[in-house]
Amino acid sequence: xxxxxxxxxxxxxxxxxxxxxxxxxxxxxxxxxxxxxxxxxxxxxxxxxxxxxxxxxxxxxxxxxxxxxxxxxxxxxxxxxxxxxxxxxxxxxxxxxxxxxxxxxxxxxxxxxxxxxxxxxxxxxxxxxxxxxxxxxxxxxxxxxxxxxxxxxxx
Numbered sequence: 001x002x003x004x005x006x007x008x009x010x011x012x013x014x015x016x017x018x019x020x021x022x023x024x025x026x027x028x029x030x031x032x033x034x035x036x037x038x039x040x041x042x043x044x045x046x047x048x049x050x051x052x053x054x055x056x057x058x059x060x061x062x063x064x065x066x067x068x069x070x071x072x073x074x075x076x077x078x079x080x081x082x083x084x085x086x087x088x089x090x091x092x093x094x095x096x097x098x099x100x101x102x103x104x105x106x107x108x109x110x111x112x113x114x115x116x117x118x119x120x121x122x123x124x125x126x127x128x129x130x131x132x133x134x135x136x137x138x139x140x141x142x143x144x145x146x147x148x149x150x151x152x153x154x155x
Contacts, residue, residue, distance in 0.1 A: 005122070007107045010047075017041040018081075018111050018148040022118040031083040035070055038081060049073040051144065054104055067102055068074050078108040081144050085114050093123060100125040 005011075021037040053072040057065050071079035078099045079141050082092060088110060096108040100123065112119035 007077055008123070010074055011107065011109050011122055013045055013047060014042065014071075014073055014077065014079055014109055015048070015118075017045055018120065019118055021070070022113055025113070027085075027114050027116060029083060029113070031081055031113075034081050034083055034111075038071065038079075038111075042071070047073055048075070049079075050075075055099075057102060065117075067099060069099055069103070072103075076105060076107070078101075078103060079104050080108065080110050082110070082112045083114040084112050087115070088112050088119055088121060093121065096121075096123045097125060101129045 018038060018041075020041050021034060025033065025037060035051065039049070042049050050072045051070070053069040055069060056063050057067060057069045059093040069078050070081045073079055078096060080092070080096050080099065082088065082090075091111055092112075096110050100106070100108050106125060110121045110123055
C-alpha cells in the first residue's frame with residue numbers, strides 16, 4: 001500500500017487500464033463495450049478478476065436475488081463501469097456502496113467512460129452499513145415467479 005489509501009496500488013492499476021481503454025475508444029459507446037475492453041486491458045496488465053460476478057443476496061437463509069458486479073478485481077476490489085454523458089451522481093455512488101455492503105469489500109472503484117475525459121471515484125463503505133442495506137432492492141436481479149390465476153375455475 002503506497003500513500004496510505006487502502007488498495008491504492010490496485011486501484012491505480014485499474015484506473016490506468018481504464019484510461020488506456022478510454023484513450024483507445026473515446027466516449028459514446030455502450031457500457032458493455034467498455035466492460036469487455038477493460039477485461040482485455042486488465043488481463044494485459046496482469047490483474048486477476050471476475051467479470052459480471054454474481055453475488056447472492058439472502059434474507060433469513062433464503063436467496064432473494066442477485067447483484068452483478070461489473071468486475072471484481074483481485075478478489076478485493078469492486079469495479080463498476082458506466083457510460084453516462086452526465087457527471088456521476090450520488091445514485092451511482094450509492095450503487096457501489098450497496099455492492100460494498102453486500103460483499104463485505106472495503107474499496108470500490110466507479111468509472112464513467114461516457115464523457116470526454118474518464119471520470120473515476122474511489123469509494124469506501126459507510127460506517128453505518130444497515131442504512132445502505134435498505135437500498136439493495138434497487139439493484140437486485142430477481143426471477144419473477146408467475147402465479148396461475150383461474151378466475152373462471154375451468155378445469
